Amino acid sequence: MMYWRDEYERKVTNARRAISYVKRGRTIFIGTGCGHPRELTDELIENSAALADNSIINPFSFTTGHFADKRLEDSFRLNSFHLGTEIEEAMKQGRADYTPMHMSEIPRLIEDDRIPIDVALIMVSPPDMHGFCSYGVSVDITKTATESAELVIAEVNRQMPRTLGDCFIHISEIDHLVEVDYPISHDLFVEDSRDEVIHTIAGYAATLVDDGATLQLGMGTIPNAVPRFLVDRKDLGMHTEMFSDGIIELVERGVINGSRKTNNPEKVVASFCIGSERLMEFVDNNPMLEFHPSRYTNDPRLIGGQYKMVAINSAPAVDLTGQVTADRMSVPYASSPGGQEDFIRGASYSKKGRSILALPSTTIDGKHSRILPSLPAGAGVTSTREDVHYVVTEYGIAQLRGKTIVQRALELINIAHPDYRNGLLEAAKELNFLPEDQSSLPYRGKVYPREFEYWETINGHEALVRPMRPSDEHHLRDLFYSFSDKTTYQRFMSLNPRISRNERMKLANVDYDEQMAFGVFLLDGEREELAAVSHYQKDPKTNTAEVSFIVRDDWQGQGLGRYLLNLMIQAGRKNRIKAFTAEVLANNTGMLKLFYGTGLDVKAVLQDDVYSLYFHLEKEKE
Numbered sequence: 008m009m010y011w012r013d014e015y016e017r018k019v020t021n022a023r024r025a026i027s028y029v030k031r032g033r034t035i036f037i038g039t040g041c042g043h044p045r046e047l048t049d050e051l052i053e054n055s056a057a058l059a060d061n062s063i064i065n066p067f068s069f070t071t072g073h074f075a076d077k078r079l080e081d082s083f084r085l086n087s088f089h090l091g092t093e094i095e096e097a098m099k100q101g102r103a104d105y106t107p108m109h110m111s112e113i114p115r116l117i118e119d120d121r122i123p124i125d126v127a128l129i130m131v132s133p134p135d136m137h138g139f140c141s142y143g144v145s146v147d148i149t150k151t152a153t154e155s156a157e158l159v160i161a162e163v164n165r166q167m168p169r170t171l172g173d174c175f176i177h178i179s180e181i182d183h184l185v186e187v188d189y190p191i192s193h194d195l196f197v198e199d200s201r202d203e204v205i206h207t208i209a210g211y212a213a214t215l216v217d218d219g220a221t222l223q224l225g226m227g228t229i230p231n232a233v234p235r236f237l238v239d240r241k242d243l244g245m246h247t248e249m250f251s252d253g254i255i256e257l258v259e260r261g262v263i264n265g266s267r268k269t270n271n272p273e274k275v276v277a278s279f280c281i282g283s284e285r286l287m288e289f290v291d292n293n294p295m296l297e298f299h300p301s302r303y304t305n306d307p308r309l310i311g312g313q314y315k316m317v318a319i320n321s322a323p324a325v326d327l328t329g330q331v332t333a334d335r336m337s338v339p340y341a342s343s344p345g346g347q348e349d350f351i352r353g354a355s356y357s358k359k360g361r362s363i364l365a366l367p368s369t370t371i372d373g374k375h376s377r378i379l380p381s382l383p384a385g386a387g388v389t390s391t392r393e394d395v396h397y398v399v400t401e402y403g404i405a406q407l408r409g410k411t412i413v414q415r416a417l418e419l420i421n422i423a424h425p426d427y428r429n430g431l432l433e434a435a436k437e438l439n440f441l442p443e444d445q446s447s448l449p450y451r452g453k454v455y456p457r458e459f460e461y462w463e464t465i466n467g468h469e470a471l472v473r474p475m476r477p478s479d480e481h482h483l484r485d486l487f488y489s490f491s492d493k494t495t496y497q498r499f500m501s502l503n504p505r506i507s508r509n510e511r512m513k514l515a516n517v518d519y520d521e522q523m524a525f526g527v528f529l530l531d532g533e534r535e536e537l538a539a540v541s542h543y544q545k546d547p548k549t550n551t552a553e554v555s556f557i558v559r560d561d562w563q564g565q566g567l568g569r570y571l572l573n574l575m576i577q578a579g580r581k582n583r584i585k586a587f588t589a590e591v592l593a594n595n596t597g598m599l600k601l602f603y604g605t606g607l608d609v610k611a612v613l614q615d616d617v618y619s620l621y622f623h624l625e626k627e628k629e
């Protein structure tokens with residue numbers, strides 16, 4: 008016998024009657040995101056005249072802002088954990104509150120009665136044969152708040168998917184039921200419509216996701232665009248606060264299979280989702296997905312225990328040291344980080360984990376840089392500089408982990424919009440993030456030419472070949488001090504060359520026009536080692552450029568020199584350089600073979616055991 012059916016029938020009522028049970032002076036929790044119970048909240052507002060001094064608690068939803076309406080101020084006061092324009096306006100006028108807290112913390116505060124809940128207005132799926140309804144696409148805080156509420160009123164929506172996991176409520180736990188039937192899909196909020204910029208950023212962020220990684224993708228256009236760049240990865244996992252349509256293809260192709268996850272292997276774990284009708288069908292009764300309360304999904308300790316946890320989030324701004332604010336710039340004291348910091352922190356604990364912040368370099372109108380010298384006064388630091396490993400813009404990737412303040416500032420200026428780089432450089436000097444002698448090295452000339460970035464596998468090692476950047480100065484130091492006497496002598500024709508920091512800075516800070524430098528960076532997890540470097544300096548009078556190469560001893564004879572020379576020729580031709588010149592010791596067979604192997608016409612003049620070489624970049628050998 009299914010006794011619960013009788014109970015169900017007894018509890019079914021309409022929205023008006025259900026809301027009449029809500030008394031004055033109560034704290035009312037309202038279901039989140041796509042699980043927002045529309046008929047109940049409409050009725051609550053409709054019934055506002057009968058209510059007074061009710062607090063509304065809602066971590067986030069698309070319509071909670073309605074409660075911030077001035078006409079309702081005697082009936083409701085909104086306490087939000089997430090901001091929208093209407094709420095910000097109400098806050099300014101003293102009609103609403105904002106409570107800063109991590110998503111992972113909210114359930115505990117509710118359970119400990121620091122945020123007591125009297126009434127829960129929620130939406131659930133129709134009951135299964137055992138009388139259990141699913142919280143569907145909105146489990147997050149909703150389950151915890153419902154469990155601690157005295158009065159539970161639920162919309163039973165035929166269109167709420169029955170998701171699986173720790174996400175069920177029995178009919179006996181609900182006081183009043185209102186049957187509804189309306190779609191719950193919702194477009195993910197598009198905060199930036201610059202498609203090309205978004206794609207470039209997402210593509211860069213995706214390069215930081217290796218096979219076997221477990222992903223968290225934050226809210227927003229950029230994180231949602233990342234999955235389309237991951238179709239050729241293997242064995243990805245997902246442990247996230249929320250997801251959207253972006254991941255469906257990866258799950259269906261078997262790219263996300265969770266086979267290498269530490270916790271909840273083979274399952275996609277989330278606490279809510281927002282998206283299209285297709286997403287709602289995808290999550291319905293899907294045994295590969297597990298929905299859990301935020302207490303579980305957002306626990307930084309659990310996230311940190313996940314091997315190769317990669318968290319990709321977005322935010323309005325980051326400062327030159329790597330501090331992130333999730334503040335909307337219109338209300339600088341009011342952050343809405345949601346669960347972002349839970350995951351950034353968790354990923355920074357994780358073995359081989361990565362925390363990535365991805366954002367466009369400017370605001371949509373291009374009038375403000377989103378990389379700032381320092382955060383605006385009063386802005387909350389939602390992620391500390393200690394926790395953020397990478398910052399990504401459409402100009403590339405800044406690697407911050409383990410970097411000094413000088414290196415961080417240079418890395419971040421390098422991915423700022425070119426129009427703002429010199430201003431940031433000057434500001435960084437004023438703030439003492441950069442030394443005064445950096446002043447001789449303004450960001451002049453061309454933008455970092457990312458078309459010369461190449462990911463390669465060289466003798467089984469992953470390598471990134473790319474133009475050098477100002478923050479690479481320390482790599483040059485490590486490289487120079489690794490050379491044997493022979494290598495040092497062949498390159499510098501002296502056994503004890505001194506290469507000061509200033510000279511290294513000059514070598515690393517090229518203008519990509521009159522000067523160019525490439526490095527071969529060997530990547531071993533987080534470790535990045537410079538194995539070879541090439542450089543040219545143009546003489547504008549003759550339109551020729553002097554070239555030099557140096558390869559770390561243990562990598563000589565393995566093709567790096569040839570690779571770099573080809574790249575230098577390409578760059579030289581692109582920058583309309585007529586010819587390369589070089590001074591090479593007569594016994595430097597490797598270097599000579601390299602030049603003569605180009606197929607170009609090489610002229611050589613020998614004097615005192617040194618060849619002065621000249622080769623035309625367009626002229627083939629006859």
Ligand SMILES: CC(C)(COP(=O)(O)OP(=O)(O)OC[C@H]1O[C@@H](n2cnc3c(N)ncnc32)[C@H](O)[C@@H]1OP(=O)(O)O)[C@@H](O)C(=O)NCCC(=O)NCCS
Binds near residue numbers: 495562565567596604
């Ligand atoms: C010269 C140098 C840049 C070449 O780079 P590399 O990565 O070792 O060279 P590659 O592996 O690309 O090899 C290029 C060619 O040189 C040959 N070669 C490399 N090292 C050699 C050596 N020590 N003796 C003889 N031939 C050598 C290779 O066999 C290859 O020839 P191939 O095309 O006929 O097969 C590198 O050895 C080096 O850094 N030397 C010390 C510094 C220096 O001499 N700099 C040049 C001053 S401008």
